[in-house]
Amino acid sequence: MESSQTTVLASSNAIVNGKLTPATIIISPSTGKIINVYTELLPENSFPAGTVCKDYSPKVLMPGLVDAHVHLNEPGWRTEWEGFETGTRAAAFGGVTTVVDMPLNAIPPTTTVENLNLKVNAARGQCWVDVGFYGGVIPGNDGDLKDLVREGVRGFKCFLIDSGVEEFPAVSTEDIAKAMTALKDEDTLLMFHAEKLPPISLSVGDAVLHGDAPLAPAGPLESYSTFLASRPPAFETYALAEIVNSAPVAPNLPLHIVHLSAVQCLPMLKEAQEKGVKITAETCFHYLALAAEDIKDGDTRHKCCPPIREKANSDGLWDALKDGLITTVVSDHSPCTPNLKLVGGGDFFQAWGGISTVGLGLSVLWTEGKKRGVDLVQISKWTSEETARQVGLLGRKGKIAVGYDADICIFDPETSFKVTTSEMHFKNKITPYEDKVLDGIVCETWLRGKQIYSKDVGFDEAAGPLGALLLEKRQQENETVAITTTLSDSSEDLKTSSLNAAGTVLEVLPN
Ligand SMILES: NC(=O)NC(NC(N)=O)C(=O)[O-]
Numbered sequence: 001m002e003s004s005q006t007t008v009l010a011s012s013n014a015i016v017n018g019k020l021t022p023a024t025i026i027i028s029p030s031t032g033k034i035i036n037v038y039t040e041l042l043p044e045n046s047f048p049a050g051t052v053c054k055d056y057s058p059k060v061l062m063p064g065l066v067d068a069h070v071h072l073n074e075p076g077w078r079t080e081w082e083g084f085e086t087g088t089r090a091a092a093f094g095g096v097t098t099v100v101d102m103p104l105n106a107i108p109p110t111t112t113v114e115n116l117n118l119k120v121n122a123a124r125g126q127c128w129v130d131v132g133f134y135g136g137v138i139p140g141n142d143g144d145l146k147d148l149v150r151e152g153v154r155g156f157k158c159f160l161i162d163s164g165v166e167e168f169p170a171v172s173t174e175d176i177a178k179a180m181t182a183l184k185d186e187d188t189l190l191m192f193h194a195e196k197l198p199p200i201s202l203s204v205g206d207a208v209l210h211g212d213a214p215l216a217p218a219g220p221l222e223s224y225s226t227f228l229a230s231r232p233p234a235f236e237t238y239a240l241a242e243i244v245n246s247a248p249v250a251p252n253l254p255l256h257i258v259h260l261s262a263v264q265c266l267p268m269l270k271e272a273q274e275k276g277v278k279i280t281a282e283t284c285f286h287y288l289a290l291a292a293e294d295i296k297d298g299d300t301r302h303k304c305c306p307p308i309r310e311k312a313n314s315d316g317l318w319d320a321l322k323d324g325l326i327t328t329v330v331s332d333h334s335p336c337t338p339n340l341k342l343v344g345g346g347d348f349f350q351a352w353g354g355i356s357t358v359g360l361g362l363s364v365l366w367t368e369g370k371k372r373g374v375d376l377v378q379i380s381k382w383t384s385e386e387t388a389r390q391v392g393l394l395g396r397k398g399k400i401a402v403g404y405d406a407d408i409c410i411f412d413p414e415t416s417f418k419v420t421t422s423e424m425h426f427k428n429k430i431t432p433y434e435d436k437v438l439d440g441i442v443c444e445t446w447l448r449g450k451q452i453y454s455k456d457v458g459f460d461e462a463a464g465p466l467g468a469l470l471l472e473k474r475q476q477e478n479e480t481v482a483i484t485t486t487l488s489d490s491s492e493d494l495k496t497s498s499l500n501a502a503g504t505v506l507e508v509l510p511n
Pocket residue numbers: 071104105163164165193259303304305306332334353354355
């Protein structure tokens with residue numbers, strides 16, 4: 001219906017160029033890209049008849065979120081845990097317009113081109129938002145990695161500890177070196193689940209090697225403190241040391257720590273960066289907003305690996321984000337069925353590790369962040385711009401700028417809501433945020449110039465899932481020319497000509 005019309009979205013509060021500013025953005029009907037950004041509110045009568053104009057003032061018009069870490073688990077039997085349709089619907093509900101799917105939990109895992117093709121075929125026609133894919137590094141698949149890069153994976157993940165699923169084994173130091181050698185001249189990203197058993201734990205005996213519970217549990221299995229003690233910060237620091245030691249094998253290859261939890265890693269990360277190691281880190285919504293002290297015994301909804309640590313630990317993670325040492329925040333959405341999560345009370349060592357959050361992250365971060373003096377501009381940077389950079393999509397995703405996809409989230413920071421099953425669009429309605437009141441609600445989500453979700457009307461079921469699969473090669477920001485027009489700085493002539501351009505030559509894309 002709107003596809004032949006130019007769309008103009010505006011607000012007195014928009015996040016453009018790292019600032020909160022009034023803005024009017026013009027979207028091409030044919031490409032769904034942003035073709036002009038004015039950092040002021042233009043009246044509706046500036047535009048030709050037929051233009052769809054929406055002024056959201058004073059709600060915040062921000063770039064759609066790029067969640068660079070989700071497990072959508074399809075194809076294979078774990079599709080019962082999550083799938084492309086439900087996982088991406090949950091994303092759209094929360095203003096997330098791009099997700100990047102992890103290589104494990106689907107059967108088969110994304111460790112060969114053949115397996116990637118199976119996944120891509122399973123995803124087609126099901127995605128409400130745009131979806132990218134990671135490849136996986138497992139022992140023996142170093143020969144497949146370059147081909148996966150060619151086919152458009154956005155990076156690779158490997159585990160330095162048991163992954164919890166048998167078809168995705170952990171890699172050894174030698175395997176890491178082989179993967180680094182294979183990828184050393186590729187434009188990609190090598191990511192690590194950075195927990196590893198330090199040698200000292202070997203003295204604990206055979207129980208050490210028991211899958212998900214590497215240190216022998218010392219205490220009741222339903223106690224969160226027993227679980228937390230079984231995966232100490234030393235697992236993370238030991239893994240990080242190993243990764244940094246391996247880095248010289250491929251000095252130009254960007255390395256990345258997924259779901260960093262322990263603050264003890266931060267000085268090591270800083271030191272490595274100062275020495276020139278190309279290494280970045282993400283943390284997750286749950287490490288910032290939840291704390292070990294508050295987790296009741298048996299409440300296995302909180303189980304994830306690495307674990308949620310104490311309040312003082314999350315304080316340190318917030319500081320690292322503010323300082324720019326940690327650059328991104330992601331969901332690590334990794335759901336399962338209620339029986340495997342042992343919902344209703346259970347043994348932390350038997351329950352599946354993984355937390356369902358996709359689509360709740362913006363409100364979770366805003367609720368906690370505003371108490372800590374953080375604003376939406378910072379939150380947007382960590383969840384859109386920097387995550388887009390991480391996965392090689394900056395230039396197309398993660399910002400409101402000319403040439404970028406018009407992926408937009410309209411956020412009302414003043415409204416609160418309680419998380420009930422109606423706010424959980426993921427397949428299994430299990431999350432530690434259930435019954436919590438979160439501040440800030442996503443009012444609308446736009447994907448490449450189309451409104452795909454609105455709080456009042458719901459999902460655009462008539463249009464169906466419009467998400468694209470992002471299989472083009474990684475790109476850098478400077479591959480798009482991003483120009484922002486500030487009318488107040490320009491002459492009246494420029495204003496007229498820009499508006500004419502907006503009204504008449506919208507098919508012409510800048511670059
Ligand atoms: N197999 C998983 O989904 N694992 C995930 N599990 C967590 N985080 O508890 C992860 O990312 O490591």
